[in-house]
Structures are given as structure tokens and as C-alpha cells.
Amino acid sequence: MSEQVILNIAGVNKRFGGLQALTDVGIRIMQGQIYGLIGPNGAGKTTFFNVITGLYQPDSGTFELAGKAYSPSAPHDVARAGIARTFQNIRLFGEMSALENVMVGRHVRTKQGVLGAILRHKAAREEERAIHVRAQELLDFVGIGQFANRTAKFLSYGDQRRLEIARALATDPQLLALDEPAAGMNATEKLGLRELLVKIKAQGKTVLLIEHDVKLMMGLCDRITVLEYGKQIAEGVPAEIQKNQAVIDAYLGGAH
Amino acid sequence: METFIQQLLNGLVLGSMYALVALGYTMVYGVLNLINFAHGDVLMIGAMIGLTILQLLEAYVPGLPGYVQLALAILGAIPVTMLVNILIERIAYRRLRNAPRLAPLITAIGISILLQTFAMMIWGRSPLPFPQLLSSEPIMIGGAMISQTQVLLLVLAALAMGSLVLLVERTRMGRAMRAVAENPRVAGLMGIDTNRVIVATFAIGAALAAVAGVMWGANYASITFTMGVLPGLKAFCAAVLGGIGNIYGAMIGGLVLGIIEALGAGYIGDLTGGFLGSHYQDIFAFVVLILVLTLRPSGIMGERVADRA
């Protein structure tokens, strides 16, 4: 089985004024893996996310997606290249319905513009219909199909998280990057999320995942990188990470 | 060279008034992240009240020296403008503190219209002459003329700005204002009554605008209900130029903008080969604003905006 490297990042450095937020961070994710990124608060996980998705400009680093170099300079280019993300604090389009939120996700893979909007000729109508159908499919896939017409801001918290994932999937990404999708969820909701992520992986999608729930991560991820103060202190399969002394020290404080 | 010094002096006079109004904008923006669109009209209210006071003085206590009359006009205008600004904050802005950002701005625009309408109803639509109370003999400085009124203006502006600096740096209220400007929530946790501070901020801004308004009237000898709109906008541009939220920035920005406008109006004909004349004076402020926001958004002295995290 030929395994393709989906994401190949190396040598990322990012400084904010006096703070070195990331030092020489790099990861390699293979096709179909769920790759975890963990670390104490402030370790630089979201910063790393923001760098690879174009929200922050790195001081240095190489970025490759599915073998092709990509430039993380503008978020919309990154989305077009094939990385879709969710946000730590949910960022939905609150006034739009759930369905419309996911339809926006299709924007990057569709092309009708002003003329298509006004004239609604055959190609435009077909594209619109296809967007509609795919959006409903994705809503069903993540389990909130029945809320298609509900205004997004009125969805329950757990459903909003699912909606964000559906929207990200709508961009047909090579890599799905999820920033703390389980934050604020209770145990039942986390189980539901786990099931969803397993479903996504079963479809062959590759996932990069930031999370704090260590148990969830250990059971779900194929490989994990641990960050602390912007540096990688460990990388490997969950079993190795759990036994890694540096990791234990980072989380529990270590001996002083 | 004479023209240059003359325009420089004109610029300083104009800039002082801009600085006084800019301070009001910058202080409110610093604590509330809100452009008080109606602030220019507070200047107009100050001028109108000042005029009314002068008319009353003329009717009941004629013959007072010019300086005294002006002082009384200013002292009388200040409480009124303070009241107006405090009412605006209470009625319009307080409820919208957590609303999406455009809501307070739109409300502010509405308040601006209402202020102008009330002024139009009370004082009429035509421009009103503002009496010339000081001697009109100009003082010569290096070949350029400056009137006594303008000198008084500069002195008052300097006094007002100096007092403000003292207030902000040396008093308890000033410290509280700085704290709220930096992080309202934490300031509240430290025991500062943020509402009181915000009210004080509006009041102080209004007082400065009153001074500017009365002196504007004295300087230009004519006031009208729309007089505050354009100077208000320009003063906001000055505040951004200096660094929004930054009191020293507002002062510097005001002076710099005044000088740019005066020099620009004086020389624009020469610069553009006769294509553009001094009628284009008003666009300088906006051009400066666009340049600042494009090239150096934090302004000359750096912005100081509340941490809204």
C-alpha cells in the first residue's frame, strides 16, 4: 500500500515581539491518519494552526501539501490548496442557516459569479443544485441533517461544532484541521464526536487534531506531537507518548 | 517666507481647535471603542450657547471688557455641553455597549442629525454673526499677522490641554481613566466605577469642545447649525493621525493637521499648476486619514485602545 505524505511541514519559527511562540516545529502526516497535537495551554498549538492555515505569517518554514509546496500567506489560498479548518471558539456564520453555512463551504470549489447569479442560466442553476445537494449530504453525514433550515446561532453547542466540521468538509479538503473540537463537550457528546471522527477517517480523509482531552487523543490518534513553550518535546504513537518522561513532566510539572 | 509664517500661524490656530475636539474623540474611543460621531455638533452647541450668553450679557450687563465676556461665555457653555454629552452617553450609547460595532456608530449619526435639528429649531437656519469682542488690531510676528482673538485661542487651548494632562497624569480620576482606557473589565475588578469614568470622559471632552466652539465663533465671526460637522470629522482624522486613544497623539495630530491644511491651502495652487485651488482645502484631512490608515494605522504616537478580549 503506497502511503502518501499529505502534510509535510518543517522548520516553522514564529516570534511575536519578545515571545518566541514556535521554535523549529515540523510534522509529517500520512494519508488517512488522524494526527494529534497536544500540549499545555500556551504551548503554541493554535499558533501553529494559524501559521499553517495562513492566518499568521511564519518567520520561516517549509510547507507541502500532498507533495506540492503551498504558500501559507493567505487563508483563502490555503483553503483552495486543500486545508480546511475549524476554530477553537466556534466561528460560524450565525445569521445563516445550517445549510447555508455548509453551502458557503462549497464556495472554493465552485465558480458562478455575478452573471450566473443574475441570469441563472443552466450551468448556474445546476451548480446551485449541486451545492445544495452536497451541503445536505454533509449535514446528514455529521448528524444534523434535520436542522438544515435552522439559523446557525440557534443550534445547540454540540451541533454547532458538528456544523463547523461539515462546513470544513464541504471544501473537499486534503487535510481537515480541527482546533479543539471537543472543547466544552460532556462525555456523551465527546463519544459522538469520536464516532464522527472515526467515520471521517473511514472515508480516507486525513485529520490534524488539537485537543486537551488526553484520553480522547490517545484512543483516537495514529500519531501525536507534543508541544511545550513552542518546542516539540515528543513525537510518536500514543503508547510512546504516554510513557515519555518529558511529556509527563510538561503536564504534571516535573521535579524541581 | 512671509506667506509661510502666516500660513504656519493660521495652521497653529486651526490646529489648536482641532486638537481640542480631537481630544474628545480620542478619549471616548479609548474607553469605548466608539466614534462619537456627534462630537462635532457638541462644538456647535458650545458656540451657540456662547453666543446666547454674549447676547444676554450685552442686554443686561453691557460694557464688560471683551476678555471677561468671552470668559463668561465659555464658562457658561461648558456646563451645557457637558450635560448634552452626558445625556447622549446615557440615552444612546450606554445600552449599546455590547452591540455589534456598527450599531453605536449609526446611533451616533442619528444623534448628530438630531442635535443639528434642535439647533436649527432654536437658533434658526441662517448663519448668526458672532460679536468681535477683542480689539481687531493685529499683532505682527515676523511679517505675519495674528489677531488678539487668535492669541487668546492659542493660550486657552494650551491651558486646557495642560490641565487635561495634569488631570490624567496626576489625579486619581486621571489614573482611573487610564485604567479604564486600557482594560475596562479589569479596572472594574479593581474597584473602579467604570460608568463614572466613562461619564467623566464624555464630560471632559464636551468641555474642551465648548472652548473650541466659542473660540471658533470668535475667530470666524459667524456660526451656524451645521458648523460642527466638518470640523468634527477633521478632528477625528487628526485623532487618528496622532494615534487614536492617545491623548498626546490627539494634541499633536490636531496641530499637525491644522498646519497641513493651512500650508496646503496656501500652496496647493502653486503645487498643481493652477489646477487645484484653495477651495480644495477640506480634502486634506481626508487624504491624510486615508494615508495614515493605509501606511501607518497606529498613527504618529501609537494608538491606545481598550483591551476588549
Next chain:
Amino acid sequence: MALLTFDTQHKPRQAYTSMAIVLVLLLIFPFFAAQFGNSWVRIIDIALLYIMLALGLNIVVGFAGLLDLGYIAFFAVGAYLVGLFSSPQFAALLESVIYYSPAIGEALVAFFGPEIQQNGIHLSLWAIVPLAALSAALCGALLGAPTLKLRGDYLAIVTLGFGEIIRIFMNNLNDPINFTNGPQGINMIDPIRIFGVSLAGEAGSNATVHIGSYAMPSVNAYYFLFLALVIASIFITGRLQHSRLGRAWVAIREDEIAAKAMGINTRNVKLLAFAMGASFGGVAGAMFGAFQGFVSPESFSLTESIAVLAMVVLGGIGHIPGVVLGGVLLAALPEVLRHVVDPAQQALFGKVIIEAEVLRQLLYGLALVLIMLVRPAGLWPSPNKEERPNAALARDDEEASTT
């Protein structure tokens, strides 16, 4: 509003019936109003143009969430375009060029010909409308470009600045080369001609338009033209709203960062919003110039920009029927009130305490303040897809999710 709905997506039958009813009422209106004098129809003609402006601004402010306080500049572009190319003004322009630089002047006269030197350029409606739309759209993109990275309130002030800059230029571009004729404005602008019929009526006909054997007052003729334009505007903006582009605009409005993360090129999409919105302003401006027969810088001040904004805000930001309502209320109501309130004040107080102009200003100011405080979504906001579920629905939801 329960009987009247325009929601073609969810209640098509009711929506189309409502539209048909409204359309019939609109078509017979002028004949009904003519009983009371021509001035009513004239008021509605101007109101229709303002509704067009409001619909255009709705794209920028309502859909994309960009607070443009200088929108009237595009109205000015359209109006002055028709002033320059549908009137004797171009002749005055050539004259001023000759005076300033005889060499260039003579060259231009040779290019344009003596006919134009005498009478100016007189383009027809079919050339003017697309020209106005395109010029305004171009201006929209140009003026929008520097604002793309600015946050909401700064964007408002910068667009305001642009509006003022345009007004000042219009007021002063008469020397040395006479483009706009300065504060006096341009008059003798041609009326609209459709298929050879002038909407101002032929000379000596007392402003009556004759189509075949049928005659109607000029204001009525303009009414139908403007009504058609407004209907077209409603149609176009409606189509834009429910399209990939419309969704992109709303996405930017709701959360620009998320929109970017989903692959939307926010720079281009915002520029499109400015351009599309501006084009409506340009066409409305051209119609305004032709209807009035003259244009002057006074009609294009900050007050006007704010008036159009007030219509959008009052009616229902982003909701097309709401915007039309806002336009009707704020454009027509002051005039209506004047006819009612002035005599009422005379009867009650013996004199007019609150004049029409003051009333108009009061209405605008109050509209903005009260709406933002009491009902920020506007008088007629978009019906939310499904409101916050009540208890019963919530129970059903829970059961459904955990199954």
C-alpha cells in the same frame, strides 16, 4: 405583514400573489393620484430613485456589512455623467480647454467636430444607462480598494471622506477646465427619450407625453420608467442575494476570518460588493439628472448619503422588502406629512412651528436612533429561518440527536 409575503423560496404561491397585487396597485397609482395634482406623482418619482439607491446601498451595507457613508458619490457620478454627455455642457468644456490651452483645445475640436463644439454631446438613454452603471461600478471598486483592510468604523469614516472629496471636486472642477460648472451645476440636461418619445413631452405640449393616441403627464411617464427600474433592481438584488456570491457577502459580514478560511477571496468579493452597489447609484443618478434637467453639488452631500443609509437601516438591513419599505417611508413620508402637518399646525396654532425641512431632519435622526435602540434589525427584518425552538421542538431535537 402576515398577508403580504415576498418569500419566494419558502412560500412561492403566496409570494407571487402578493407581488401581483402590489404590482397592480402600483400601476394604477398615478392615475389615482393625478386626481390630487401632479405633485404627488413627482414626489413618488423621486422616491423611486431613492428606493433604487437604497437597494444598491443594501448590497454594500446589508449583504456585505460594509458601512459606506459616502454612497451618494456614485449617485453624483451618474448624474454628472448625464450632465456632461446629455447636455450642452461638453461644449462649455471644450471652450474652457481652448481658453486654457489653445493647442489642445483646437485638437479636441478637430476630433469632436463643430457640431459638438456648438451643442455638446447628447447621448441617448441606451448609451447613458450602461455608461453610468459601468462608470459608477469602476468608481465603486476604486473607492472601495483602500478600505479593504479597515475595520467597520474606520471604513465608515474613510468612505465618508471619499464622498466629501467627490463633492468638493464636483463643486470646483470648473476651473481651468469646465467639467462640472462648479456650484452652479449643469442645466439643460436632455430628458429621457425612449424610442424617439421624449418623456418630458414635446415643446408646447405642457409636459404631456403622447404615445400614439394616448396622452399622459410627463411625471407619469417617468413614474413608469422609474418603476420598471426599481422592479429590475429588486429582481437583480434578489437574485444576487440567493446566489453563491450573495452567500459569500453574508459570510464576510458574519465572520470575515471564517470566510477567508473557507476559501473566499474577501478582497475581490468586497470589491464586487462596492462595484455592484455603486452601479445602482450610477443609474439612479443618471435618471435623476435627466428627470430634473439639472444637477448641482448640493444634491450630493453627506446628508444625502446618511438619508439613504437611514432608509436601509430603518427598513431592515439586508432584507429587500424591508429596504423598499424604508425607502418609501423616508422618501415619501416627509412630503406627505408636510401636506398634512402644515395645514394642521396652521389650524391649531395659527402658524407653522415645525417646518417641513425640520420635520424631515427630525424623522431621519429619530429613525436612526430609535431603530438602533429598540429594533436594530429594522422595521421589516428577514424572517428567521426557524426561530429559537420552543420547548416542544427542543425535546424533539434532543431525542433526534441522541438516537
